[in-house]
Amino acid sequence: MARIIGGIGTSHVPTIAMAHDRGKQDDPDWKPLFKGYEPVAKWLAEKKPDVLFFCFNDHATTFFFDQYPTFALGVSEEYRIADEGLGTRKIPTLKSDAAFSRHIARSLIEDEFDIAVFQDVPLDHGLHSPLTMMWPTQPDWPGKVIPLVVNVIQAPLPKPIRCYKLGQSLRQAVLSYPRDLKVAIVGTGGLSHQMIGERAGFNDEKWDLEFLDLIDRDPEKLARMSIEDFMRRGGNEGAEVIMWLIMRGALDRGARKVHQNYYLPMTTAMAVALFE
């Protein structure tokens, strides 16, 4: 049977990918970020999950506002890297597991989470900016990814509690798959940042640290907050941390945070946390 071996919460800021691709690993301005991902990369190298299930958001790249799904699951065998205006990153095509994805789609809908599905589309930095911090790209990705796209860019956004419950349903979907697969769940986004309006450049380190504490100790308290609370405390765009709640909801109740890193260099607080 498939099992969930742990979870990762991570920012998905595009500049993380730029720093990675420009080889800034030892640059003093970026080193605190890269060092923070080393324990996560080491954990993945040791535990060797077959699949990383990625809860992330598209940035009006793959999807456009002519039709924008609230929750959409990828069901392809692979996904190309999207061009977001600068050409595509020189990283391998993402490999996936279509049969497992289809099982998850059927299981979620059976459990009354009526998600949309997509296939054969390119995916943006929301997924692969954190991925290259955790997994080697050469000679190829060491495993497969399954993408779950969440609307956090066009209000109304899904409620935090809905994300948490979706995680619980996802857990049942994974555990009911008959093949012997090791799965890690990744929730992306945040932490505090606002990119628009007069409050652009807003951060709140106090809220970020409270979030990192609660996502470990009392995720249901976070899940009971309103999306407006998340926007007020973490910035309009910072509310995307609700995607960490999908990851947290999918983990065993006894799972605990075993590593965390926090770095706020510029406009977005960059965090990574590991749960097992």
Added chain:
Amino acid sequence: MSYLFDLERSAQGLRLNRFLHALIDSSFRELFKADPEKAMQRLSDKEKDLVRRLDWKGMQDCGASFFCLEKLARTKGVSNPEMVAHFRGESLAEFLKTRRVPGAR
């Protein structure tokens, strides 16, 4: 929650966002670089003027999504900190003084 991108803004900005989003296609980027007026032909005169002047705040006021503006910024070689500074009504240098690691960009 100023400037929340909701369904009203999305409807208001649909034409402009469609143009901005199209810049993920390299052939449309080439057209925009070679013949911007042709690439912008479906925009209103006001929208064309805002795009020509890279008036990020003005485009946002017309319903542009930040994530669609990013496509134009990448095409024109403008960084996110430059856009954020513009929204705040600051120069990039002024904005960077408020940041902990100004070199991390």
